Amino acid sequence: MTGASRGIGAALAAELAARGARVVLVARSVEPLEKLAAELGGEAFAADLADASAIEPLVRRIEAGGPIDVLVNNAGVDLTGDLVALPTDEIARLLAVNLCAPMLLCRAVIPGMRSRGAGHIVNVSSLAGTNAVPGLAPYSASKAGLSHFTAGLRAELKGTPITTTLAQVGTVESTMVDSLRAHEPTRRALARLERLHLAVDLDLRVVVDALADAIERDKRHLRLPKRDALFPLIVEVPRRVTELLLTGVR
């Protein structure tokens, strides 16, 4: 579980541990990570996922203690503001953590999952990957990329014992959302969508339970809130049609 030091990742790790999983927690913040790992009877591995070179060694260190049966790519950063005001290094870091790290983590765990004949990958994306609002262009692009990457990976893994869940989640009551709303054009856009009943802040508990259920039931998609499922469903249409057209092609 990446991004397990707080927020959705910490709560999901606790829920999965309560359901019997042995959890391995990854994030940069050593103290909260080790505290939670001790509480859950799991393990903590501090790592900066923006550093691409750290990823293969991290997976090797984790797998030295046991196989990764389920990879949850949850770590993510937000970056809100007018594009022209955003620093180069923060845009690069956002893409490294939100998009590149999940790809490299998948690449690192898939060989082991293949050889064991089982594995599940969960990518925590966002409705921002389908709904573009001002102030979030790089963040939305990273989540659109993660969603489309997951579709491509699923096509690649078809016929193997490895399955994927793409979680496309709307705003959750969190520090991340408070940070998005600190930028006035983003706050106004989200407020408009809320007035039109096209967005609503999700309760963390609801999101965590739904994610844990999706993992247990091997669901390929989780779209929350349900009232907003139409937009990601529409984006899924060409992917699904391509999948059908490629049936039987290896």
Ligand SMILES: NC(=O)c1ccc[n+]([C@@H]2O[C@H](COP(=O)([O-])OP(=O)(O)OC[C@H]3O[C@@H](n4cnc5c(N)ncnc54)[C@H](OP(=O)(O)O)[C@@H]3O)[C@@H](O)[C@H]2O)c1
């Ligand atoms: N909150 C929402 O409304 C919302 C909506 C849709 C999707 N999401 C997605 O859900 C995921 C979790 O969001 P959240 O609200 O729980 O965010 P959060 O509270 O800000 O937590 C983000 C997690 O990612 C970790 N992280 C950040 N940069 C990292 C790095 N370079 N290396 C390793 N770990 C790193 C953080 O740990 P450290 O800082 O300790 O490294 C933290 O554990 C994200 O992918 C987010 O995009 C959130």
